[in-house]
Amino acid sequence: MALFDYKDSDALGNVKAVDTAMVVVSVENLELLRKLQVNRLVVLQSSRAGQHLVGIVQKIIRDTTIANALGTEPEADQPKNVEQNTVRIALIGTFFDRLGQRENVFRRTLETVPEIDARCFPIEGDRLTAFMRAISSHTGEDDHRLSLGTYTLDENAEAYLDANRFFQRHAVIVGSTGSGKSWTTARLLEQVAPLANANAVLFDIHGEYSPLQGDGIRHFRIAGPADLEAGSGLDEGVVYLPYWLLAYEDMTTMLIDRSDQNAPNQAMILSRTVTAAKRAFLAAGNHNDVLANFTIDSPVPYDMQQALKELKRLDAEMVPGTRGEKQGEFHGRLSRFIARLENKLTDRRLGFMMAAPEEAQQFEWLAKLAKSLMAGTRDQGDKKGGVKIIDFSEVPSDVLPLVVSRIASLIFSVQQWTRKSQRHPIALLCDEAHLYMPSRNDAGSVGDAALRYFERIAKEGRKYGVGMVVISQRPSEVSRTVLSQCNNFVALRLTNADDQSVVQRMLPDSLGGFADLLPVLDTGEALVVGDASLLPSRIRITEPKAHPDSGTINFWDEWERDAQREAIASSVAAWRKQSQTAK
Ligand SMILES: Nc1ncnc2c1ncn2[C@@H]1O[C@H](COP(=O)(O)OP(=O)(O)OP(=O)(O)O)[C@@H](O)[C@H]1O
Ligand SMILES: [Mg+2]
Incomplete structure (x- = not known):
């Protein structure tokens, strides 16, 4: 069945001006113009049978000349104020009633442009749902689809991404604090975890992902002072990074x-x-x-x-x-x-590095560590879990970049030295990435070396099956080199202008206006742009089943509660011991 079987009476208007990827449509019916909204989809008649051009409404203008709508000066002999209602539309692709064996296929190519006077129709209601479904069903093969949520334009249509592309050439999840990055990450991992031989590592900087439990998920933590006393090791999920592993x-x-x-x-x-x-x-x-x-x-x-x-x-x-x-x-x-060295050797906070147990001083131990962090679900023994969440919350902030980057580069090195036929792809999800791959850095500082490891992974990871998902609240403070290698953006609400412009640069010129949505997105709502999604789309991220412990505190509710607390003394004790888990 043809999706776009419009009657002439459904038409919004006719094309009056055409540019490479931009058209201006004049709308006679003021009622229709009023109903129209920016960022809605429209379809235009193509000169080829069985094809339709799809566009996004960019601007709705009443009472202005066409010349103005195109951004050029009106000709001298043209009247300056013609009563004319126009809509500016960015063309984004072509819809084919049939392409090869398949029906209803959308492609991001523009082989034709509409002719003058071609009719333009709004895509709404059932047609919108059908169109979104058609897009989703051809996003990747059926079995490598990733669903983050539903389209804001049509909540009945599930928005699928091509999961291969998403991880192949690195992705970015950005948004101001509290916009929903951690929840989006949880949603992503929930879909990775059930796969038969999943393989991903999440750097959990604040220890907020502990609620994510269940099959396919394993938790690790970098040893804190309390673990040193207990003498726990890898089998209990405690990770040491002995000093001999440092470059x-x-x-x-x-x-x-x-x-x-x-x-x-x-x-x-x-x-x-x-x-x-x-x-x-x-x-x-x-x-x-x-x-x-x-x-x-x-x-x-x-x-x-x-x-x-x-x-x-x-x-x-x-x-x-x-x-x-x-x-x-x-x-x-x-x-x-x-x-200085003696100081570090006795610093309990650095015990995971300087006071590792005897076992971690053995030659064979590195292989055991690498196996714990890098084995896919199938390659593991009884403790299965292809998604590995590493909690860094007890690592002192001054050495955090060094520790995260060392683990990342350890994984990268092992992957590099794995024979191609044996290589199992692995994704590194880097939460709070601005902390350890910053855009500005003093040469020779702890962050500087860390940055170089990550830039290397960003540049060469694809070849060795290492995919990165960079997660940050300040994209403008994340290394440009890293971001420039990322091909997919999931942008949640962003209020800062510098951060917005980072996302804006990812958008094709004709869709630059899309970025204007960034500050007004709802919590848990995202613009998804990149080669994993056919259309730059606004998506409402579905709530993950398990919620990361994101620490949003309701101040007023807490203040209103008449409950006595005695936490402060133990907080002081924990601060002294540098461990919340210590008694
Ligand atoms: N998809 C969603 N649907 C509904 N509510 C959401 C969604 N995502 C996030 N929220 C709400 O927003 C809050 C903050 O989300 P989250 O912890 O993911 O933010 P964040 O971007 O990771 O913030 P930070 O930068 O501080 O880490 C959550 O506690 C939840 O109440
Ligand atoms: Mg977060």
Whole structure:
């Protein structure tokens, strides 16, 4: 059945002017003009049989000249004020009654433009539902469709995205705080989790995703001080990131104060000492194959206490001189560096890195860690769960970028070194991304190294089956390089102008006006743009079954409640112990 079997009497008006992707339609009937709304869909007669051109209403103008509507100056001989009601329409694609074997197919191509006087019809009611269904049913094959919600234009029509495209070339979920990003993420994961061999990792910075439970979902957390005491490990979902997994660059940014005049010496000694310690470990374990090719960045365990001892020796070293003993080359130059290192070694908050249990000091342990974080549902033993949610809430904020990026780059490296035939695609969902892939950064800062890892994943991830979903409330503060690699945007309400312009740049020129909707979107409502959706569309995100603990507090209700609380003393205790879970 042809979808667009309009009668002439349904027509809104006729085409009066045509540009490449823009047409102006004049509307005689003022009633119809009044009913029309910006961003509604219309269909225009095409010069080819069986084809229709689909457009979005961009501007509705009463009492102005056509020349003005097109944004050009009226000709001198044209009257300036003709009574003329016009609608400006951006063409977005072609609808085919039949294309090959399929009926009712929409394509984002414009092979023709409408002719002057072609008729224009509104797409409303049943036709709108049918049109949206037609779009959705051809968004990807039936079995790789992802549904975030329903179209705002027509709540009866489920909005499907092409799930392959969504993850293939990275996606972005943005929106001001409280606009619904975490809920959207939960909705997304709820659809990933049931897949037979799902594989995704969510970086949960504030520990708000714990309510997401059930088959296909596993929870991990970066070890906090309380876990150190309990001695819990990977089997209980506790993740350590032992210092030997840090790259040289991470260590220098964490341990060396660049303003120290001895910084270059300290960096050199650090490199030399760690290399020697790693080599000693490999030699002791007879790992000769690794020994032949290793560098300071190789993920090889070593004994930090041993390394510290060596640093202290150099710092106090005396060597024979012409007249008795004299100070060694590095005498006293390493003191501040050693103090910094010792500080970190004893900092309980950094225990997940510096005080990992014995098991995490073993050569074999890295494979176990990688397997926990990277195995798909099918590849796991009894504890199944292809969606892995890692809680970073107890990681101190100054090292957060380093820790998140290290885990991401660990996953990326393992994926890179997996034979192509064995590679299983994995998605990294990065919540609060502006914290660890910021747009501006001081060279040499903790965030700087982190940023480079993520930029690399953004640029090369596709080839190795690593997809990113960047989630942030401040897209303008997220690295441009990362964003420029993302091909799909789910934009929730955005109030800040800089953030809006980031989304605006994603839109094709003719649809730039779509971005005007960003500040007026409802909570949980999004503009979805990109190669995963046929049409840039406004979608009402369906509530996820389990709600992330997003911490929206009803101030007034809480204040009105006459209930006594005694939390403050234990809050102080938790602050001191740097752990909410500690007793
Ligand atoms: N799809 C939705 N349908 C209905 N309500 C929603 C939806 N999404 C979000 N909300 C409401 O908005 C609140 C905030 O949502 P959410 O935690 O997802 O925001 P956020 O964008 O992640 O904020 P933040 O930037 O602070 O993390 C939720 O507690 C919920 O009440
Ligand atoms: Mg959130």
